[in-house]
Structures are given as structure tokens and as C-alpha cells.
Amino acid sequence: MAGRKKRAGNPSPGPSGGPGAPSPTLLVRGGWILSMAPGGFQGHGDILVREGRIQEIGPDLPRPPGASLLDASGAAVLPGLVQAHLHLCQTLFRGLAEEMELLPWLQTRILPLEAAHDEKSIAASARLALTELLLSGTTAVQTMETVHHTQVVLEVLEEAGVTAVTGGCLIDQGEGTPPSMILPAGRALEAQLSLAREWNGKRSGRVEAALCPRFALSCSEGLLRECAAASREKGLRLHTHAAENKEEIRKVREITGLSDIAFLDGAGILGPATSLAHCVHVSPEDRARLRDRGVHVVTCPSANLKLASGIAPAAEYLDQGINLALGADGAPCNNRLDPWRETRLLSLLQKVLAGPAALPPGKALETATLGGARALGREKEIGALEKGKRADMVVVDLEAPWLGPGGSPETRLVFAAGPAEVRHLVLGGKTVVRDGKFLLWDPAEAAARAREELKKLLSRAKLPS
The missing domain is CATH 3.20.20.140 (Metal-dependent hydrolases)
Known part of the structure; x- marks a missing residue:
């Protein structure tokens, strides 16, 4: 699927890139950043995350030793x-x-x-x-x-x-x-x-x-x-x-x-x-x-x-x-x-x-x-990409055929993007979706359990057909 392709040169998740504890340090590299903060950063750049919070946003940030890397090239990076x-x-x-x-x-x-x-x-x-x-x-x-x-x-x-x-x-x-x-x-x-x-x-x-x-x-x-x-x-x-x-x-x-x-x-x-x-x-x-x-x-x-x-x-x-x-x-x-x-x-x-x-x-x-x-009463914590806020962000592919080649990132996202274009998702510095793959639990198992429980619920409900 065009929106979920594996990108050349993507590093493996490594010990801090999977679904475990938040990565001490994470660098989201090379995306078009839409901070959504009034007067906030907008343009090509990187986001550095430490201990689950945004530490720095800007172009060409150095990768700290031992930091996990998420490739955002060809993609938009915006708040979750x-x-x-x-x-x-x-x-x-x-x-x-x-x-x-x-x-x-x-x-x-x-x-x-x-x-x-x-x-x-x-x-x-x-x-x-x-x-x-x-x-x-x-x-x-x-x-x-x-x-x-x-x-x-x-x-x-x-x-x-x-x-x-x-x-x-x-x-x-x-x-x-x-x-x-x-x-x-x-x-x-x-x-x-x-x-x-x-x-x-x-x-x-x-x-x-x-x-x-x-x-x-x-x-x-x-x-x-x-x-x-x-x-x-x-x-x-x-x-x-x-x-x-x-x-x-x-x-x-x-x-x-x-x-x-x-x-x-x-x-x-x-x-x-x-x-x-x-x-x-x-x-x-x-x-x-x-x-x-x-x-x-x-x-x-x-x-x-x-x-x-x-x-x-x-x-x-x-x-x-x-x-x-x-x-x-x-x-x-x-x-x-x-x-x-x-x-x-x-x-x-x-x-x-x-x-x-x-x-x-x-x-x-x-x-x-x-x-x-x-x-939600949480605008001081989430909703925009700003230094000190919780590192909740979504990386959305902009290279699918139906998203380009022209138009602003906002136009492309609102009128043409969908779940298939979600490349990565970060929750408080923890990568829970990487290259379209869900890391928290098995989605097929969740769907199977839902089907099983629905049968039991319908039996209890006894609704007329």
C-alpha cells in the first residue's frame, strides 16, 4: 500500500523503539512539521524527544548518541x-x-x-x-x-x-x-x-x-x-x-x-x-x-x-x-x-x-x-507540537499518488489523507505504530475477541430480528 511502504534505510526499532517503556531519546527526522501552535514551527525539520516530552524542534538537529530514529521524510508530522x-x-x-x-x-x-x-x-x-x-x-x-x-x-x-x-x-x-x-x-x-x-x-x-x-x-x-x-x-x-x-x-x-x-x-x-x-x-x-x-x-x-x-x-x-x-x-x-x-x-x-x-x-x-x-482541558499538555509538551505525534505519508503532487500539506491532509497514510504514531515518546504496523497488541486477535464477545452479547440481549 502506497501510504505504508517500508522506507529505504529505515533503522530497526532497536531496544528502545518498540512498544515497551518510552524511549529516553527519540529523533523524528526530516518531515514537514505542522506544529498547530499559534506562531509555532512550520516547515521541514526534526523533533527531538527526551523522556516522553518534546525537547527541541528545528531543522537538521543532531542525533544524540543512542537515540532511536523515526524516518519522516516525504511525510507530515503533526500533533496526535x-x-x-x-x-x-x-x-x-x-x-x-x-x-x-x-x-x-x-x-x-x-x-x-x-x-x-x-x-x-x-x-x-x-x-x-x-x-x-x-x-x-x-x-x-x-x-x-x-x-x-x-x-x-x-x-x-x-x-x-x-x-x-x-x-x-x-x-x-x-x-x-x-x-x-x-x-x-x-x-x-x-x-x-x-x-x-x-x-x-x-x-x-x-x-x-x-x-x-x-x-x-x-x-x-x-x-x-x-x-x-x-x-x-x-x-x-x-x-x-x-x-x-x-x-x-x-x-x-x-x-x-x-x-x-x-x-x-x-x-x-x-x-x-x-x-x-x-x-x-x-x-x-x-x-x-x-x-x-x-x-x-x-x-x-x-x-x-x-x-x-x-x-x-x-x-x-x-x-x-x-x-x-x-x-x-x-x-x-x-x-x-x-x-x-x-x-x-x-x-x-x-x-x-x-x-x-x-x-x-x-x-x-x-x-x-x-x-x-x-x-479535554489538556491544551497545556497536548494538541500542538511545542517544547515541553507531551510527545504525542502522528507521521502521515504525503507521497501516495492521491495526495499529490501539489497543494499545501494542510490541503493534502484534510482532503486526501486517511488511516492508510499513517506511517508512525508516537505516544509520550513511545512508538506504538511504526511503518503502519501496530505494536501494542495483535489487531487480528483484538478483532477475533470482539467477534467472540459480540456473539455472547447478542445472546444476552435477545433483540427482535
Whole structure:
């Protein structure tokens, strides 16, 4: 495959180039660097990494004795991509919930399938998702999992080495929700707070627990208020869905007399620690609320198209000063977790809404990197290639026939690149993809385990055909 060819003269990984501990020293040599930092380095050069952090960026850096080398010639080097809205627990359900809008999709397929998860199936689902995500260049995620077994997802995220903000979804009501997923507000919240006490600031520090009320129709106002208070008191991030589907919005207004956004705002949910996924149908008044509260909007173009939800006004959000991030959502509403496809669609769909100059490639890449890092509250650590930041980076081949011969690196990446062009991936100085080969675990084994666990889950779920 053109995007994954072995390059002549590539050194062998050596003892510090494989999937073990981070290399003490790593030199990424000879790529076109897109730092994504305002005023940061852009051009041909090298990146020197020591102890998992970027030490220097520039042209013709000397190779320190004993340093591992990654060949980036003919490739772009950019920060690892950040996906700020995902459901790892849904990856087993790929292809099992087709041709439906949001509410029947949730009520007749997704929620019953989530309710049938056990620890083994959710681990297999998360591992399969992370295999796809890492091979496609994603190094940081914000995810919302199902009600139970969230500890298992945290463990898999920690093993993979990604930066992650995650939580089990909070549900205390909702039409069509399996009874096992509905928990009293206090019990549901305490389960997530317990995870935060165990994980936040502990272990590697890369993985943290957040509060994830599912969406307005599945949460009482009391639960939302308790989440908002806990977020403020304990410094926890909030992650929920809002304004995705017209019928959802109609039902929220019927019950509360308010729009999704106004209802969440009244409960105290909106703020600078909050990410709202989708925001497809948002009035000018509610957009002002999002801006004034400092909310992060996470757009999911493929999922919004597949569920016939609509097209989010992403370019307008950016024009109004609202931070925008990107996510593939879940496998059963996409069906890929491919950040390149989402970045391409983001830019193209905004051109339909706002004209051919709307959301140019550089801005789309910023959404997929620094915008996502801001949504996770990790912009001081990730999202740009700068001295002192965590060495999360993706090396993307620019020499495939469909990527050239002309055009800026940004244009080539956004409109023509895909997972096949990911040559190397580095997580905190540790090479986890080299020449397209995944080094953390066996991808075929992960896929086989997922197939095995799906059979058992479907037997438990007993869904009508």
C-alpha cells in the first residue's frame, strides 16, 4: 500500500523503539512539521524527544548518541489527533443499528445492546476501538461509556497509553431505557465520583474520570443539578449530548418548556469544563449562551448525516468564538472511527452552509488537534507540537499518488489523507505504530475477541430480528 511502504534505510526499532517503556531519546527526522501552535514551527525539520516530552524542534538537529530514529521524510508530522466525542462501548455494535433516526436508534437497538454488556465484552469493544483509533492517528479521546463497567474501559485506556477523559453515562429516567440502566441520581453520581477519586491525578495521570449525563431526555433536572455542583466542587469535566435531533428537541421543549441548551443552562451544566456533543439545531440565542458560558462544542459530521440529524453550523460557532472540537461518535452511527474522514467532512459540509472559503483546511486541522485538546482541558499538555509538551505525534505519508503532487500539506491532509497514510504514531515518546504496523497488541486477535464477545452479547440481549 502506497501510504505504508517500508522506507529505504529505515533503522530497526532497536531496544528502545518498540512498544515497551518510552524511549529516553527519540529523533523524528526530516518531515514537514505542522506544529498547530499559534506562531509555532512550520516547515521541514526534526523533533527531538527526551523522556516522553518534546525537547527541541528545528531543522537538521543532531542525533544524540543512542537515540532511536523515526524516518519522516516525504511525510507530515503533526500533533496526535484528538477525538472529543466517542463511545468505545458501542464498537461491537457496528452495523447493528441501520436506517433509523436518533431516538428509535437509541431505544430499540443501542440502549438494549449497551445493557447486555459485561466486563469481557466491554473490554473487547474498547480494545477494538483503540486499535482503530491509534492506527488512524488518534492519540487522545473524550468518551462517554455505558452505565456499568466503566472501570474496565479506564483500565484499557490506561494500558493503551492515550490521553483520555471518560465516564459512565448517567441516566435516571427515559422512555425505552432498559431498567438496569436507570439508577437513582445519588447512586449514579456516587459511582462516577468514586472513579474520579481512584483515577484523577493518579497512576500515569493521562486518564481521568468525568461526569457524563447522557442527554436531557434521560436525566432529571435534579440529576443535572447534582452533576453541575459536583463538577464545580471537585473540578470534574462534564460531557453530554445536546440539540442533536429535531424530535429530541421537540420532546425536551414539551417536557420542560425550554430548548435543550436553555434547560441544561438552567441546571448549571454549561460552563468552561463542559463539552456538548452535536449542537446541530441551536438558535442564535442559545449560541450566545454557549459562547458566554465558554462551552466546548464537539461536532460529529458522519454521525449527524447517518442518523439524518442535520449539519451543525460549525463555521458559525468558530466565528462566534466558541471552541470547536471533533469526534466520530460511535461505530453504529458512523461506522468508522476515522478522524481524517471527520475532518474532511467538517470542512466540506461547512462550504455547503457558508460558502467555499468556510472552514479552510488549516482550521479543520486545528479543530482535530488543539480544539480537541481544549475540550479535554489538556491544551497545556497536548494538541500542538511545542517544547515541553507531551510527545504525542502522528507521521502521515504525503507521497501516495492521491495526495499529490501539489497543494499545501494542510490541503493534502484534510482532503486526501486517511488511516492508510499513517506511517508512525508516537505516544509520550513511545512508538506504538511504526511503518503502519501496530505494536501494542495483535489487531487480528483484538478483532477475533470482539467477534467472540459480540456473539455472547447478542445472546444476552435477545433483540427482535
